[in-house]
Amino acid sequence: MNRRQLLVGFAALSTSAKLIPAIAAPRLPSQISPLSRPDGMDEQSWQWLKKAQALTPALHHHLQPMTGSVTMKANADGRYGYKVQKDLTPQQVAQTVLQSGDSIILDFGNHYTGYLSFDLGWQGKSADAPARLHLTFGEIPDDVAEPLYPYNGWISPSWLPDEVVNVDFLPTQFRVPRRHAFRFVKIEVIATSNNFGILLKQASVDGVSSAGPDSLKPQQYPSAEWERLDAVSMRTLSECMQTTFEDGPRRDQRLWLGDLYLQAMTNHVSFRHHDLVKRCLYLFAALRDPRGYVSACVYEKPVPRIGEAFLLDYALLFGVTLHDYVFTNRDYALLVELFPVAEQQLQLALRQVDSAGLFHLPADIKYFIDWKKELDKTAAMHGVVMFSLSRMSRMARALNQPEKSERWETLRATMADAARQHFWDENQEYFVSGADKQISWASQAWLGLAGIVPAAKAKNALMRVMKEPGAIGPTTPYLYHYMVDALVHNDGVTEAKQLILDYWGEMLNLGADTFWECFNPREPGISPYGGKQINSYCHAWSCTPGYFIRTNFKPTL
């Protein structure tokens, strides 16, 4: 499907949602970090870095008052999670005196990324001492229903979403200076004096996002569940849209290429904040390593800096994201500028493709695909390279470089042949990977996207693998996205819809306001970090149900 078809897809879904240009966010010079040219940066990269900074968006603010207090009740029958039960109204909260040892959970009704503030009053004989409060910010009920500590995960506890704050003089307005991502806030009074208790009034969150209005919201949905799936997708995306596309506003707050690809895709059919995509592409392009490779992530603050991780599949998605941006926005100037960067990433990958067109896992380069340790990623990576080649070839054509384009098309065909020979097991009717002929969701997804075997066979493999007891399953919505996309590509729209209902729909059943970084319906509460309290529950790579809904499940490219 080309972009014209995609736009037709939009129009069919949302007849009255006009394709208005995205509202330009006002530029606030104060939000653009002062830059100086990093040591050893070449002139071209420095120009791109300055362009990226000039595209720093202003943030939209939404002041959301608390909706009241809640209590969390563990679900009955051993079902995972908690039920949110309304407790006090905001008026009742404001009249509730909290003494040392007391606690309360405030609810803001939806997920917000921003700054908590409240008026801190007091009642009693005298506010003769500071108030010391422990604040815990919850994206999901678990965060505030269960204690954050002890934390036994293996990534830094400095990311845990809590703060101890001290307020010296009451009454006062208090604003938590750090940005947090939350729907719930548990406030525990560590100490006041015996002479007074605190009163929480006017609690609100100053929510920030660069998303702006959602100009392409469909007028109607097949059902309330689909409407909710779309709404939660969009909330997930818009919460991750800050001065870059963040992977999740709670923890890393970092721009990752794998997430960016999916965010940009969904942004194209919703907020249409194309400048933010452009900014992110410039950031990756400007901050390559000395060999010219783009990193898997970049740090934005305090000043842009290259991330230390390199992932080959993510690097290839640079070109894919550029492709989508260029053809959606007809911004051929950016194509001219950044194509060489995309090509450089492809060249790195092609070093791993032998003369027979078979991809070999590099020993010295990392790749992601999914978190599953046991997963053999050879077949999936083969698919990623083919995914990249098709986009690269189209860009080369647009740049009037037919030799390149043809060379890559030819290579893609060779790789397809190689894949059919090496990865397709005609007996089992599965794509297999590695010496042990491992069967996995990832291999079916990525080679299913490559058009190597007839659609019926590919769809069949995708459907069967999800029930195959010995198959290596997925851990992330990131891989689920490619499963859905592969189904769509292989005449499996109905099945793709069902997969979204089964997977993302189950997060809705568990009360999600935004979609999660990590979810396994069979193991809810699992964490890739050894501690679910450090998981991100508003995670960019989880937002693509909205993309499929709004494109009416038309296949990508």
Add this chain to the structure above:
Amino acid sequence: MNRRQLLVGFAALSTSAKLIPAIAAPRLPSQISPLSRPDGMDEQSWQWLKKAQALTPALHHHLQPMTGSVTMKANADGRYGYKVQKDLTPQQVAQTVLQSGDSIILDFGNHYTGYLSFDLGWQGKSADAPARLHLTFGEIPDDVAEPLYPYNGWISPSWLPDEVVNVDFLPTQFRVPRRHAFRFVKIEVIATSNNFGILLKQASVDGVSSAGPDSLKPQQYPSAEWERLDAVSMRTLSECMQTTFEDGPRRDQRLWLGDLYLQAMTNHVSFRHHDLVKRCLYLFAALRDPRGYVSACVYEKPVPRIGEAFLLDYALLFGVTLHDYVFTNRDYALLVELFPVAEQQLQLALRQVDSAGLFHLPADIKYFIDWKKELDKTAAMHGVVMFSLSRMSRMARALNQPEKSERWETLRATMADAARQHFWDENQEYFVSGADKQISWASQAWLGLAGIVPAAKAKNALMRVMKEPGAIGPTTPYLYHYMVDALVHNDGVTEAKQLILDYWGEMLNLGADTFWECFNPREPGISPYGGKQINSYCHAWSCTPGYFIRTNFKPTL
């Protein structure tokens, strides 16, 4: 001694220190809190409150870099306290990578009241997570050499001098937004990630004080110890001089009348920030209770508010402080304004004096004198009333109200007779108090100040009581001050000097940079609050050695 003599006393001590007018601090309107008239406040009080706010001083800033890091070594031989040992230079500190679990104690070389800031750098693979730090602010080595927790005191732990701070993006400049009082800062790294450690550079304290220059510093001292006693007194006072006279900058940060009296007295011979005294008198006058009584303390922030404590001896010190201010500054306009307030306090006290001139402890009114629970305070309170009467009488004379003046002089004589009969035990040659004829330091001090018995007898009682095993001793430098003053009043200058050397000198021996809220040489480490980590170690009422030094031990009044 009248004020002229006092001024001669200054001149004799510091021949070159010119009696220049205090340098007027610039008024910063932004520092004056916005006021609105409190509900029910009468017009007169409102005018005084506005005058008080208009006198809010600007603060002087002093940027003090750290002097390096230190380690604390427990004193040998079971001696109390710690020895401060230099460890790293600031340059070495800046090169020391601190990982999760590491800690360091920074030294700023003296006591500062202000705002800690530092540049937080990082070293390692990548600063890919926030840094979470636990900061503990120490006025004395114990604060940082021993853990703050568990804290078992009975006043609020919200006053404990520690903070948990989170810094999201490194490198950055970080400023602790709350004011702290400290010489030492222990920085414990709760967590970074495994990929980096922090670097502490440019640590400094932005010290604040309204004191300004000490224009009356003596040119020479009898010995280095006396010079140090004076310097530490002045540091104690200047650290407590903020937008009011605070009792101590660490904990309450509150304006107390008992402290104010001693602060104003010492300020007169040093910083001469007379407007600050005036501001504080206006605050007490404006914020009386409905009966017209001044409270023992007022709260300054967020807006001025009456304290909940009333102490009769403190209330009487309002007039004493007014007296000193008026005659030092020849500000008779303020006398006219505030004399009625002082008189009102005296009237309350005189309700407790019977026709024979004997003071009876009220059942419904509190009084302080000292913290000692067992202390019978009747005799001492009798002395406080007489102390007040002499100043009130002089002010009445200056206001041309001779009847009042004479009436109070007569009453004072009657009270002297009553005291001789009821409190003086000629057999024991002690002032005694209460039905059990209790012997205490407080009774000897306050009635020793009243000139009831010949100086030789009073001095003798003062000297003997300090060695009397059964006598009720003092717990606070506040009472020690009156012991010194009483010795000075009774021809005991040599003995007064020795007492200062024995008491305040012992704090110096223990390494004090400022004098403490509470100190008992026989029980170092004692706390009136059940936990020494909540004690204040820079406390206004401890600053008067500097007063006696600079007045050459001339008796007050």
